[in-house]
Amino acid sequence: MISIANLLSEERLPGNYFAHDVYVKGELELGLLENRRGDRLLAIPDTFIAAIYSGLDRETGSATPLVLFNCGKWWGKNFYVRFCEEVKDYYGYGVAQMEMVEFIQCLEQLWKTHGWGLFTFDPSHYHHGFLVVKISNSPFVRQAPNWKRPAGFLEAGILTSFFTQLTGRELTCIQTACESLGAETNYFVLGVRDRLQNVESWVKEGQNHEAIMTQLCA
Amino acid sequence: MHPEIVRLLQEAEDRYLQTSEVEIFQRYAASLNRRLEIYEKLREKEEKIFQPVADAIEAAFPNEKPEVVSRxxxxxxxxxxYCATAMLANDPEFLKLRLQEWVKGLVAAQANEEIELKIYELLETELKSHLSEKQLPLLLPFLAKSKELIFTDE
Structure with missing residues (x-):
């Protein structure tokens, strides 16, 4: 017999920690933005993102994508640590103990609340050893120069280190569809490096995301 | 919080509230007392409301795993x-946000829709026996809205 008293023994039923209406707080007098546990947040205008691209292009030229990817990796490392801390503080259990759906919803909500676009996690290729992430309306991609190739290098870097730490396996991430090339959304594929080695050339040939996934999972 | 009151005050930013607006305010203040009563009742009786629901649902789905039913x-x-909070603040938007961005996904991923629907029905019946005729109309619209948000695809 199910006892409601037992179900409610903890009284707290945690919900959507990263919900935007409670997560972001502003202090007008000090001009500060904070999250709900008092960590500083930084708001950056589109112009600033555009300036990062043009500044990098001037300083590093054709190495810009690689620099962005590595910046993303570095940032993603700290981002993962903060994500785990916040989740544990609020839910009372760690990321590893979370139900899959809770974890995914947290990540999707966090992405949206931070204004990084709409993040959707697609686990349907998981049994083939690949994770697919879809990010729509990315502010980073929107400002990217016209490279004639997928431009979400910052995000690919972030996803690489986030999921590498999460899974404990050395993963890499390659973008297979990009809003800057007219695609409806941005697709990113994560997997071990050896198994993704052909993806970049398929992307260069102009194959779309679905075709690439079909070949990968064949 | 209290979007209707916030809107009234914003509209009267450069003047006093008109008589008709003060009346809306008064009606709202009067209903706030009732809302608080309902809120407290739901809080105090949470276990009493849900235990019969749990018993009935176990009887209706005897082969379902207890973990699934508990979830x-x-x-x-x-x-x-969330309905209680939304009712207290008279804020359907709060309910919509919490359900659409959190609970809906949990239900879709973890649960048997038939069980969830049955719980909804049992809960509605149970609430009718705990709340008075005057109290029900303040809460039930939020519960009905929940059903719509949880079970209807966008």
């Missing part, structure tokens, strides 16, 4: 808490 019950305990 579904927890969804609705959470939903009713």
């Amino acid at each position: 579904s019950l927890k969804h609705w305990i959470l939903i009713l808490r």
Whole structure:
């Protein structure tokens, strides 16, 4: 017999920690933005993102994508640590103990609340050893120069280190569809490096995301 | 919080509230007392409301794993808490945000829709026996809205 008293023994039923209406707080007098546990947040205008691209292009030229990817990796490392801390503080259990759906919803909500676009996690290729992430309306991609190739290098870097730490396996991430090339959304594929080695050339040939996934999972 | 009151005050930013607006305010203040009573009742009786629901649902789905049933019950305990808050603040938007961005996904991923629907029905019946005729109209619209948000695809 199910006892409601037992179900409610903890009284707290945690919900959507990263919900935007409670997560972001502003202090007008000090001009500060904070999250709900008092960590500083930084708001950056589109112009600033555009300036990062043009500044990098001037300083590093054709190495810009690689620099962005590595910046993303570095940032993603700290981002993962903060994500785990916040989740544990609020839910009372760690990321590893979370139900899959809770974890995914947290990540999707966090992405949206931070204004990084709409993040959707697609686990349907998981049994083939690949994770697919879809990010729509990315502010980073929107400002990217016209490279004639997928431009979400910052995000690919972030996803690489986030999921590498999460899974404990050395993963890499390659973008297979990009809003800057007219695609409806941005697709990113994560997997071990050896198994993704052909993806970049398929992307260069102009194959779309679905075709690439079909070949990968064949 | 209290979007109707916030809107009234914003509209009267450069003047006093008109008589008709003060009346809306008064009606709202009067209903706030009733809302608080309902809120407290739901808080105090949470266990009493849900235990019969749990018993009935176990009887209706005897072959379902207790973990699955417990999880579904927890969804609705959470939903009713959100309904209570939304009713107190008279803020349907709050309910919509919490349900669409959190509970809906949990229900879709973890649960048997038939069980969830049955819990909803049982809960509605149970609430009718705990709340008075005057109290029900303040809460039930939020519960009905929950059903719509949880079970209807966008």
